[in-house]
Amino acid sequence: MEKVMGYCVKCRDKAGREMKGVSVVEIKPGRFAAKGTCTVCETGMYKILSKDNADKLKKAI
Numbered sequence: 496m497e498k499v500m501g502y503c504v505k506c507r508d509k510a511g512r513e514m515k516g517v518s519v520v521e522i523k524p525g526r527f528a529a530k531g532t533c534t535v536c537e538t539g540m541y542k543i544l545s546k547d548n549a550d551k552l553k554k555a556i
């Protein structure tokens with residue numbers, strides 16, 4: 496399973512937090528995001544992905 500880092504609004508760690516339970520969602524046509532939860536505080540996180548990264552991640556998870 497691929498590690499996905501994202502910014503957690505609760506931890507506010509600029510280095511980012513690892514996301515768990517990651518899934519790729521289409522937030523609007525042609526715009527993809529990784530959706531998951533922070534491994535530290537369980538807050539829901541999103542990370543905007545390019546089309547290429549979304550395709551790559553879909554295969555990896």
Ligand SMILES: [Zn+2]
Pocket residue numbers: 503504505506507512533534535536537538
């Ligand atoms: Zn967090």
